[in-house]
Amino acid sequence: MKSLRYVALVLLIGVVAAGGYWFWKSRTAGALPEGIAAANGRLEADQVDVSTKMAGRVIEILVKEGDFVQAGTVIAHMDRAELDTQIDGAKAQIVQAEKAAASASAAVTQAESQVALAQQEFDRANALHDKGYQSVEVLDQRRAQLQVAQANVTAAKANEQQAQAAIDTAKAALARLNTLADDTTLVAPRAGRVQYRLAEPGEVLAAGSRVITLLDVAQVYMTVYLPAAQVGRLALGSEARLVLDPVPQYVLPAIVSFVSADAQFTPNAVETKDERDKLMFRVKLSIDPDLLDRYQAQVKTGVRGMGYVRFDPKAEWPENLALRLPQ
Structure with missing residues (x-):
């Protein structure tokens, strides 16, 4: 009888110990080590x-x-039909401006030849005047003819520059229309x-x-909110983990890519420490673009889950948050 009571006592102690261990494991299974914080959020991406x-x-x-x-x-x-008509008109203006420029260039050449002739006549008249064979009146006429010819060259060159400017203006108008057509x-x-x-x-x-609205699946992140006490120890680039509700068997790597400078939930008057502890800051946990590229067909925004942030670099990730990626 004593042996039976002893065996029963041992079994009872074993059952109590096993029950206590199971209770302890169930209470501590979701506990996080010091230096790691958790918050719920959902996947988002930039929209363009x-x-x-x-x-x-x-x-x-x-x-x-x-x-x-x-x-x-x-x-x-x-529809670009109207623009195509305007482009044809601009091309015609360029042709017209180029013809005007060619005519202006020919006028410059002609005016310069007139200057050369007037210069020769003036030089001959001046030489004859020096020898006493030419009157002052004729010399003055040749001088006036030379000055008129020189003025004509100046005017012709101005017209040539104006014609070239008209070409540039017409080409600029065509380039603008082509840009609009490209758009x-x-x-x-x-x-x-x-x-x-x-x-x-x-x-x-x-x-x-x-x-069209595009979703940039190369820039996917989870937005979470963390208290000031944790955010104060958080650095950009800190390691993070994501566990999504539809696929809880996977643990995805991420980094802290943004920490808001302003609290999202702020009391009207922040005076006591307890009130300051209520401040929450927005934090973005971005997924590696290379990983997103590998699984771009599976990437979806709006999916909810948990984000885990390591604000103490010395903290060790628990076994349940070891990286596990889809095969």
């Missing part, structure tokens, strides 16, 4: 609007929602996924109207 630069009709849209596009990919075409082709400013298609072919849009 592709908009019209000028008013016009949408002719064609080449992408649909969900498509992934590279930087420079043509997204849509706007009728809307391209993706960066790589990303089409989030929203906000216009359809046939619609007439005002200048600055949005046609």
